[in-house]
Amino acid sequence: MKTLHDRVAVVTGAAGGVGLGIAEVLAAEGASVVVVDIDAVAADAAAAGIDGDAIGVGADVAQDRAFDAVVAACRERWGRLDILAANAGVYPAAELEDIDDPLFDRVMAINVRGAIRAMQACVPLMREHRYGRVVLTSSITGPVVGAPGYATYGASKAAMLGLMRSFALELATAGITVNAVQPGNVRTPGFANVPPEWQEQLLKAIPVGRLAEPEDVGWAVRYLASEEAGYITGQTLILDGGQVLPEA
Secondary structure: OOOOOOOOOEEEEOHHHHHHHHHHHHHHHEEEEEEEEEEHHHHHHHHHHOOOOEEEEEEOOOOOOHHHHHHHHHHHHOOOOOEEEEOOOOOOOEEEHHHHHHHHHHHHHHHHHHHHHHHHHHHHHHHOOOEEEEEEOOOOOOOOOOOOEEEHHHHHHHHHHHHHHHHHHHHHHEEEEEEEEEEEEEEHHHHHOHHHHHHHHHHHOOEEEEEEEHHHHHHHHHHHHHHHOOOOOOOEEOOOOOOOOOOO
């Protein structure tokens, strides 16, 4: 597989967790990386810790014109943008009676509208070179399975796949592919807050016997972001250690 040298990648929600795992893998494979996060200081720190060409940019993906600085940095520093990993997301827990408009709107604004805004900003620069790879971070939760308390999160992740299919058709003739990864349970800082008994229960449900690491998601994104994956668009790649496979 060809390296990602001379490719420029934007990764959202990349100051930590899955986003940082994606950014580190893409950088290790040769890409120049823009680490985008709502916390600008954390984005700069994450970029400084990446072994490769990386910069940090602060951006709230839920806000209008959030990506102006991101695209400007790509144009000024490298003159191009080849890969967008739209990963930023939130997952607040709320059962049916506790879901209100502000909570629902926040989840959709970040997880769904944030992905749209990222594409609206980044795709024009990809079009200039008639080359692009867009990879959305969806989930098994929503599109494949459910989890009590995570209906809004699941709805947002299912919505991302609807976007993916239509945008894949819109951009197919422009040399731009649009795909998604669907991780299962990933070992992130947030997972440390999960009660130990729940962690044990989750591990028992994963046939390979371990959680995904952020880098596991990164390698899946790296493949879909490759030149060799140019004939794949509108598709999803589940990486869950076999969690959704058992019949019972």
